[in-house]
Amino acid sequence: MYIIKNALTSIRRNKGRNLLIGIIIIVISCACAITLAIRESANKVVSAYEQKNPIEVTIGMNRRSLMESLKQDDKSQEEMINAFNEIKEPTEEEIINYGNSNYVKEYYYTYSLGVDAKDLTEATDSLVKETTEVKTEVDTKRRTFPGGDSKFPGGPTSSGSEETTTSRRTTTKKTEKIFNEKASGGAFTLIGYNSYEDMKDFINGNYTITEGEVSSDFNSNSCVISEELAQLNNLEVGNTITVIDTNNDKNTYELIITGIYKENTESSSSMSSMFSNSANNIITNINFVKQIVSNNSDNLTPSITPTFIVNSKDDIEKFTNEIKEKGLSEYYEVTSNIEELENATKSITNVKTFANTFLIISLIIGAVVLIVINMINIRERKYEIGVLRTIGMKKSKVSFQFMLELLTVCMFALLIGSGIGAATSVNVANKLLENEIANTNNEVGDIGKNFGKDNFMPDMDAKKNFKVANVNQINDMNAIVDFKVLGQLFGIGIILTLISSLASMIAISRFSPLTILKERS
Amino acid sequence: MDKVLRIDNVSYRYKDAKKDEYVLKNIKYDFEKGKIYAIKGKSGSGKTTLLSLISGLEKRYEGNIYYKDKSLKKMDLDTYRNSNIGIVFQSYNLLPHLNAMENIILSMDISKVKVKDKKKKAISLMEDVGLTSSLAKRRVLKLSGGEQQRVAIARSLSYNPEIILADEPTGNLDKDTENDILNIFKRLAHDDNKCVIIVTHSTNVCNQVDIVYELKKNN
Structure with a gap:
């Protein structure tokens, strides 16, 4: 107890010395606070992007592997197509089995089925x-x-x-x-979705509704068709189209057009193609596709396209191995969007790396300055150490008192420094987050428009499902220099104090009180 | 005979000294409670060195020093210094950032002596050595040399040690103050039954003590 009292008295009575130490700590902590805030902001931006764009893993045909395998056997194109048709696609049960993995956060799949349609212009690449x-x-x-x-x-x-x-x-x-049986059995492709959240092309803006909307009733006989298909066949929202089971032309199904969409991807504006890739896609719900499949007695098999959202980057390889063990064909490969995600956050990750480097440099400089000041301080207070040791104070207690003094000054200086740093860092961090915030604010509205809904404000659950990042405008200090940053700052302060105190402790342990007092005399 | 300290065949040489170049050689002294001793000698005779050995500030020596039949080599010297002996230096060695009373209280705190009211005790000690309580809250650097030395003596008495070691306690003081300080030491020895050991080369001091030990160069 007396050590604390003595330390506080010493701080109070040696204002000049402690003020100097305090100013240095304030400068260091201010720099650290700004750096930590930048790092934290960068983390927020990256995590916001990662939330918005989760790591998606898809299963697709490994064409290179397939072609190499077929070429080795010197097969004709006809034989190659037939061989391709022989390869079994993963079934719904298998996809569910794949999805039930510890590495998968969530998964969804779409049904695609080739159909013919009554009185609709046919496009084929057969x-x-x-x-x-x-x-x-x-x-x-x-x-x-x-x-x-x-x-x-x-x-x-x-x-x-x-x-x-x-x-x-x-x-x-x-x-x-x-023809490629897997691609389409008919002229048109019916694509069935389970919910809005599965409709990534609309969420990402690849498809945009230009007229009408995507029906929210995922059990209805409704569909959206491409602008091109609508123009070719003079179709409008509210019209009905009739699709025909390719295996049994007696099975016909009516679909009401609730919306017309256009494709915005680069491939859609290809100069060599008259139509976009999605021109013949009729987008509906999964239940409608299942209805056609169940009514067909000839084992009509839809193509299932699964998307798995994995927990982390490390899980991609683990998940790949797992599904291969579960029986995924060697001609299928697992691909992810990780490269795309990493490229998108590369610039902000660089800022983060720079912040880390700056932080380390600041800390090293801070530690060196503190050690030097502490050593000067110890030399200056050699006499005091000598007296304390002479009157019987143990080395450990003298060291503890000195460390306590430094720690107290450091903590006060850290508080002031982090306050100044927090005030300064708000602007820096806001600037850093500016674009991301603007993007996010626009996005909620854009997604609504993509689905053809003007006042589209998803509720919290839906918002979560849409993976819209919850990045708020930074308008108070807590947003950046929060408890985490403060904790980090104080942790750094304590570590710096301990490191610099270590030097003084070594010095104290080496001092002989007798020598000190003799020198003084 | 109440022997409190015994120096038994103690020899000392500096670390960098030659093998047979001893500052102190085979010293044998006994010290009793209730007496005041002077250790005199010329400069370089080893007076202060002997005091350092007795006070446990220097541990590297040959022979033994016993405090109440217990070898200092086997004792915790920090505890020995903050409980069993009080040291008074020529240059007072007070902490300049503390006031007179705080210096005395700090010494009590370090020794862990159980005192109900440390402030009251400190003022009482100051009065014992001839200081007025008005000086209690004055920073030591603002006190005169004699006053500082009295504070140093009060500090050394704060945990009631049996031995008082004083290294040239009157070296920086005028004759009148020297006598005042000597009177305090005499009172401590004769009235309070303490063993007071003064290292000095002052003839005046040597004339007023009970026993004088003389150290000669290379003895």
């Missing part, structure tokens, strides 16, 4: 094989005539017969349609 069949028909006829040479009518009359042979060559051309 391969048409033409075969020519040559047929030679030989016709033999026997002619009989009474008397005479039949060859010479009107000739001598005699009875007899004559054979005539005629050959006819016919060429028949046949076209055989060899």
Whole structure:
């Protein structure tokens, strides 16, 4: 107890010295507070982006592996397509099994089914094989005539017969349609979604509704079609289209058009293509697709496109290994958007790295300055140490008192420094977050527009599902220099104090009180 | 005979000294309670060194020093210094950032002596050594040399030690103050039954003490 009392008295009575130490700590802590705030802001931006853009893992055909495998066997294109058709796609059960993994936060899948449609213009990228069949028909006829040479009518009359042979060559051309069964069984692709949150193309802005809206009833017979399809067939919102089961043209289903969308991706504006990739896509709900499948007795299989959201970057490889163990075909590969995510946050990550480096440099400089000041302080207070040791104060207690003095001054200076740092860092951090905040604010509205909803304000659950980052405008200090940053600052302060005190402790332990007092005398 | 301190065949040489170059060689002194001793000698005779050995500030020596038959080599010297002996220096060695009373209280705190009212005790000690209570809250640097030395004596008495060691306590003082300080020491020895050991080369001091030990160079 007396050590604390003595330390406080010492601080009070040596204002000049402690003020100098305090000012240095204030400068260091101010720099550290700003750096920590920048780092924290950078973290927030990165985590906001990561929340908004989760790590998605998808399963797709490994074309390179497939082509290499087929080329080795020297197969023709027809054989390659047939071989491709032989590869089994993951079933819904398998995808659910894959999704039930510890590495997966959530997952969803869409159903795609090729259908034909009544009175709709067809677009196809099928391969048409033409075969020519040559047929030679030989016709033999026997002619009989009474008397005479039949060859010479009107000739001598005699009875007899004559054979005539005629050959006819016919060429028949046949076209055989060899097509990718996985892509589409018909001219159009029905894509079924479970909910708005699964409709990533709309959320990301790849598709935008230009007329009408995407129906919120995911059990209805409603659909949205592409602008191109609508123009080609003079279709409008409210019209009905009839899709036909490709395996059984008696099975027809009606869909009401609730919206018309356009594709905004780069591929849609390809100069070599008349239509966008999604021109023939009819977007509906998963239940409608399932209805067609269940009504078909010929094992009609829709294509299922799964998306798995994994917990972290490290989980991608683990999840890949797991689903391969669970039986994913070697011709399928697992791809993720991690590279895209990392590229997007690269600049902000660089800021973070710079902040870290600056922090480390500040701390090193701070530690060195503190050690030097402390050493000067110890030299200056050598006499005091000598007296205290002479009157029987233990080395450990003398060290503790000195450390306590430094710690007290440091903590006060840290409070002031972090306050100044907090005030300064608000502007810095706000500037850093500015673009991100603007993007986020716009985004909620944009998503609504993408679905064709003007006053689209998702509730909290929906907002969470949309992965809209909860980045708020920084308008108070707590937003940046919060308890975490303060904790870090005080931790740094304590570490710096301990490091610099260590030097003084070593000095104190090496001082001989007798020598000190002799020098003084 | 109440022997409190015994120096038994003690020899000392500096670390960097030659093998046989001793400052102190085979010293044998006994000290009793109730007496005042003077250790005199010329400069370099080892007076202050001997005091350092007795006070436990220097540990590297040959022979033994016993405090009540207990070798200092086996004792915790910090505790020995803050409980069993009081040291008074020529240059007072008070803490300049503290006032007179705080210096005395700090010494009590370090020794962990149980005193109900430390402030009252400190003022009482100051009065015992001839200081008025009005000086209690004065920073020591604002006191005269004699007053500082009295504060140093009061500090050394704060935990009631049996031995008082004084290294040239009157070296910086005038004759009248020297006599005043000597009277305090005499009172401590004769009235309070303490063992007072004064290292000095002052003839006046040597004339007023009970026993004088003389150290000679290379003895």
